[in-house]
Amino acid sequence: MSEPTERELHDYAERLARFRSIAAPAMLRRDLRGAILAAPYVPARSRGTAWTLRLRPVLAVLVVFAILAGGAGSAAAGSLPGDAAFGLKRAVEDVQVSLASSDTARLDLLVAQTDRRLDELETLTARGSAAVGAGTDEYNAALGRVQQMLATVSSEPETSERDAAIAHAHTAIAAHVTRLEALATKLPEAAQQGIQRAIEAGKGVGADKTDHPSKPSEPGKPSNVPGGGPSSPGGRPTETSRPTPPTPSHR
Amino acid sequence: MAEADLNVLAQAADRPPDEQELARRAAAGDRRAFAALYDLHLDAVYRYAFFRVRSDAEAEDVTSEVFQRALIAMPRYEPRRPFLAFLYTIARNVVADRFRKARPAASFEDAIKHESDLPGPEETSLRLDEARRVREAIGKLTELQQEVIVLKFIEGRETKEIARITGKPEATIRGIQMRALAALRGLVSLEEKV
Numbered sequence: 001m002s003e004p005t006e007r008e009l010h011d012y013a014e015r016l017a018r019f020r021s022i023a024a025p026a027m028l029r030r031d032l033r034g035a036i037l038a039a040p041y042v043p044a045r046s047r048g049t050a051w052t053l054r055l056r057p058v059l060a061v062l063v064v065f066a067i068l069a070g071g072a073g074s075a076a077a078g079s080l081p082g083d084a085a086f087g088l089k090r091a092v093e094d095v096q097v098s099l100a101s102s103d104t105a106r107l108d109l110l111v112a113q114t115d116r117r118l119d120e121l122e123t124l125t126a127r128g129s130a131a132v133g134a135g136t137d138e139y140n141a142a143l144g145r146v147q148q149m150l151a152t153v154s155s156e157p158e159t160s161e162r163d164a165a166i167a168h169a170h171t172a173i174a175a176h177v178t179r180l181e182a183l184a185t186k187l188p189e190a191a192q193q194g195i196q197r198a199i200e201a202g203k204g205v206g207a208d209k210t211d212h213p214s215k216p217s218e219p220g221k222p223s224n225v226p227g228g229g230p231s232s233p234g235g236r237p238t239e240t241s242r243p244t245p246p247t248p249s250h251r
Numbered sequence: 252m253a254e255a256d257l258n259v260l261a262q263a264a265d266r267p268p269d270e271q272e273l274a275r276r277a278a279a280g281d282r283r284a285f286a287a288l289y290d291l292h293l294d295a296v297y298r299y300a301f302f303r304v305r306s307d308a309e310a311e312d313v314t315s316e317v318f319q320r321a322l323i324a325m326p327r328y329e330p331r332r333p334f335l336a337f338l339y340t341i342a343r344n345v346v347a348d349r350f351r352k353a354r355p356a357a358s359f360e361d362a363i364k365h366e367s368d369l370p371g372p373e374e375t376s377l378r379l380d381e382a383r384r385v386r387e388a389i390g391k392l393t394e395l396q397q398e399v400i401v402l403k404f405i406e407g408r409e410t411k412e413i414a415r416i417t418g419k420p421e422a423t424i425r426g427i428q429m430r431a432l433a434a435l436r437g438l439v440s441l442e443e444k445v
Binding site: 003004008009012013015016017018019020021022023024025028029032033035036037038039148151152 | 283285286289290294296298301314315318322379382385406407433436
């Protein structure tokens with residue numbers, strides 16, 4: 001076989017270039033984008049070593065398998081901040097959020113998580129547990145994730161589902177403020193700073209309730225959420241409470 | 252939604268979204284900025300993976316892993332570096348890791364016969380069939396030839412950029428281009444028009 005001429009190679013290269021029109025499958029595009037937006041933000045200072053970074057995704061998968069295969073799910077489900085099994089509970093929650101079908105579903109899941117964190121904080125307080133500080137930190141972190149997702153959802157096109165999810169989030173967080181204020185009177189001095197931060201952040205979310213859900217928050221308005229999430233969008237509260245969406249059992 | 256996000260970011264900056272700015276925000280933990288970068292470069296990463304691995308399903312896995320690793324690595328990303336080059340470097344590593352772990356028994360031909368059940372890239376089936384034949388042939392080239400074919404001739408990247416991504420001198424990349432092209436042409440013919 002004779003060597004190809006320069007012209008022949010040039011033609012061949014041009015034909016190869018037409019594969020540049022191949023695009024990623026729509027399902028991959030959508031699912032991966034959703035997972036990226038829902039991925040919890042881990043500040044650089046607490047990211048750990050290169051080894052833990054490499055192991056983190058593997059650990060997440062192992063955790064889920066361990067829970068499914070080993071029956072650790074029930075132990076993790078009842079765990080509280082400070083318990084060894086609480087990490088498993090959080091890992092499963094993160095997976096649930098990343099697998100949610102839409103940003104509004106993610107927002108609902110994240111709001112349900114703040115409900116859970118507040119229940120746990122109340123339990124810890126009632127028991128006089130030394131882990132109330134950890135419980136407050138977990139609540140603040142969960143609230144930060146809600147506020148970030150609120151900002152994302154509020155930037156999406158208006159739909160009744162979107163508006164309802166935003167309103168539900170505002171109503172839930174406003175109710176949390178009342179419970180947090182009651183809790184603050186029972187907490188030791190050491191835990192006061194954390195809970196006051198949570199109350200302030202919760203009020204910040206609640207203060208936007210009078211705006212219409214579709215109306216974005218004031219540009220450049222600083223976040224009230226611990227951790228410095230984006231400014232909260234507006235939202236009109238509804239009187240009806242939305243049920244927590246079912247946990248997706250598969251992708 | 253992808254375009255809407257880009258528009259929001261563009262309006263916020265009162266100018267088209269700047270990749271360096273997006274990367275800076277993404278490195279600071281702004282998921283929407285990272286999602287905008289993802290929207291810009293997903294197809295390029297997917298195509299690279301498509302032509303460097305053995306099946307559509309594996310290409311999807313590699314693409315997911317690339318963005319997952321990129322997200323984790325963002326705090327260490329140097330914004331002056333082109334973001335796509337950063338992604339290609341990760342993609343190279345992901346593909347290399349996969350080939351290192353691959354079982355010797357699983358031949359390229361076997362993998363071709365077991366394509367993903369998921370829908371393929373959004374292209375005509377004819378072009379996709381041809382792309383799969385080309386992928387099979389590319390798999391028979393040396394690793395550096397594969398890089399050159401995919402990055403230079405399919406993706407249209409500059410020689411200098413390919414040299415940076417592969418860690419080879421520009422002269423080496425330039426010298427291998429025509430040989431890689433001739434080798435691939437000897438393995439698979441391409442229809443004049445698909």
